[in-house]
Amino acid sequence: MRTALLQSSGRPGSVAENLKVLDEAAGRAAAAGAGLLAAPEMFLTGYAIGDDIARLAEPADGASARAVAEIAAHHGVAVAYGYPERDGEAVYNSARLVSADGRSLANYRKTHLFGCFERDHFTPGEQAVVQAELNGLTVGLMICYDVEFPENTRAHALAGTDLLVVPTAQMHPYQFVPESMIPVRAFESQMYVAYVNRVGREGEFEFVGLSTLAGPDGVARARAGRGADQLVFADADPAFLAASREANPYLKDRRPGLYEPLVRPS
Secondary structure (H helix, E strand, O other): OEEEEEEOOOOOOOHHHHHHHHHHHHHHHHHOOOOEEEOOOOOOOOOOOOOHHHHHOEOOOOHHHHHHHHHHHHHOOEEEEEEEEEEOOEEEEEEEEEOOOOOEEEEEEOOOOOHHHHHHHOOOOOOOOOEEEEOOEEEEEOOHHHHHOHHHHHHHHHOOOOEEEEEOOOEOOOOHHHHHHHHHHHHHHOOEEEEEOOEEEEOOEEEEOOOEEEOOOOOEEEEOOOOOOEEEEEEOOHHHHHHHHHHOOHHHHOOHHHHHHHHOOO
16 A cells, blocks of 8 residues: 655644645645555644644544545545544544545544643543554554554554554654664564654744654665655555565564563553
């Protein structure tokens, strides 16, 4: 499945403008034969928008969700994107996957909140593994900081995730995550990882770009630059993934009984 990574911060604070950016990118992705377009963390609203996060937060099936479904169906491409989700009084940092015909396939709430900014504005999610079937692949969702915990990625591997889509808002000086950690995560858990970042300065943050799709061999199939909006493409190949899993013994050679003390709450 050809996958398009939309590296962009859009226009923080304007859902309408960000939907336009997503619509244009979906058209380009579909024209290039992509089956999936992935956008960054909090793409619909912007990330560093303070109290506007709560004001702009919507239910998972809200007006913006319906607008994204229309974009996906119009262009015939599945879309994964980040947004602030409201559920009663709680606001979650969420990611949603919509099929190419506009159906909602999955909704994920970020489980590991990074820093005071996120802990001040969001409630953490409680479901580690969220998946959906898309074009012959099992697609999993995470958000940014979540993928930096190896247990999280391994949980997806054990649940059968083939392509892990990670909308992110990775900032300076943590560029080593897309440069080094993401290929390692893909290799050690034998999956494709699509890590799609914001870019440029936004409020107090400088987002580093470097959106990456890494394969199960630890090789980056696509990598965007640091300084500009980009749409980059790479393929997630089920046949290559199956061959890699057969050759790589990590998952078969694990001894979980030895690790149990390491995953107990401290």
